[in-house]
Amino acid sequence: MKKKTISMLALLTVAFCLPFFGFGDFAASWRAFINGSTWIPFSPYVNRVEDASKLKRLDGTKVVFEDMALFWKGYGAVAVPQLTKGDELRDLKIASGGSGYGSNVKATVVGAGANQFELGEVTVRDGRIVAVEIIQVGTWYHSSKVFCEDEVLPFTGTSQIKYQNGQIMESRKYLEGELHGTWSKWKRNGIPLFDKEYVRGLRHGSHMYWTGQTIDPKDYDPRAEETDFTSLWLEVNEQAKVKFNGNHPSQESNDWVIDEYGSQGGIMGPKLQENWRRNKLHGVVKGFDSRGEKTFEDEFASGKRIKHKSFDPSMKWKLPNHLSTWAD
Known part of the structure; x- marks a missing residue:
């Protein structure tokens, strides 16, 4: 609706x-x-x-001057854009005319959105550039942007890289040529490596990193008579081979394995958890060991660490089972 x-x-x-x-x-x-x-x-x-x-990153828009003289070329001219509220080029102000330029100078717009612009005659007086003719205008970009092939507008959507088995290796969300949303990466078997959140190109939100290894639930006993596997992860993967008629690993079968493994208490080994606000660490940051046990917990405010606490996970594993469970 x-x-x-x-x-x-x-x-x-x-x-x-x-x-x-x-x-x-x-x-x-x-x-x-x-x-x-x-x-x-x-x-x-x-x-x-x-x-x-298909994607390419282009630097921010700028004007470059090329002295067409064979010898004694000029240098140092800088043109500053005068823009409308919509960031469309209105005029070019010569902030520095440079020196030593000849009568034949070419001005070109390069970088993001360059294919929208056309510049004309460059006026030179006493070796200094004083004006540039604007024939066709377009949108001016102050920072680098990602474009898809030769499209005029910056890329909006999702970019992907895949393994040969169809499993997504990497996925990034873009809005108008900037990272906006989640950037994720996986192993060939579907195990996640990281999830990072961005807003308009800035790290903003949760960033989670995994070791790339799995951690079985503590109550899984590979020595039990009804178990023929050394780990729950291997057991679930064997089930996937049967369920998907041998087409495993694949994107579909990997998704099923991750869900099934999690439903039985298995987890992906955590490595580092961060929180960001406008490109600065802000909030809780946690580190983990290979068993998934917390090794430290910090707190940040606008990039500055204001609290720190260390943990010794090895002490927990030396406790009796009933006390070790209590310590979780």
């Missing part, structure tokens, strides 16, 4: 705006709008998935 309401509002918006804008201009504005949306059901952020090999 909610998706239908949102879709209806979107259609009404289109119907309202078309009489006031040309279809071409409106279509471009609409593409830019949904490219920056995380909530529209049919937006790229929700639906688009691309192979990571």
Whole structure:
């Protein structure tokens, strides 16, 4: 019901705006709008998935000057963009004219969004650049952005790298060319290695790292008569081979194994848990040993550690079983 309401509002918006804008201009504005949306059901952020090999990172937009003279080339000119509220180029202010430039100088926009721009004549006086003609403008990006192939808009959606068996190796969420959402990585057998949350390119939220190893529940006894396996992990994987007719490991079978293993008390070995706020550690940070036991717990506030506590997990394993369980 909610998706239908949102879709209806979107259609009404289109119907309202078309009489006031040309279809071409409106279509471009609409593409830019949904490219920056995380909530529209049919937006790229929700639906688009691309192979990571199609993506490329471009530096922030800037102007470079090339003196076409064969010898004694000029240097040092700097052009600063004057932008609209929507970050579209309005004018270029020469912050430094440099020195030694000849009469034939070429100005080019490079970096993110460079294919939108076209610059014309460069005016030189007494070896200094004083003005640059702007023929075609576009959106100016102050920082690096990720693009998909030769598209004009920064990439929004999910990028993936897969193993040959179909298991996802790495997945990253992007919004307008910046990490926004979860960046995750897995082993070939589906065991997670990390989950890291980002907002607009900044580390923001929970970052969880795993050792890549599994930890069986303490009540699993490989010596029991009914058990033919040395670990619960191996047992569940053998069950997956039967359930999926030998097609294991694969994305589908790995997902089943992880769920089944967890339902029987197994866990993925934790390594480090962090909390971030705008690229600074903020909140609780925990470290773990190979058994999954906590080794330290710190607390941070805006990047500064304000509390620290160390633990000695080895002492717990020296206790009798009933006391060791109590210590959990």
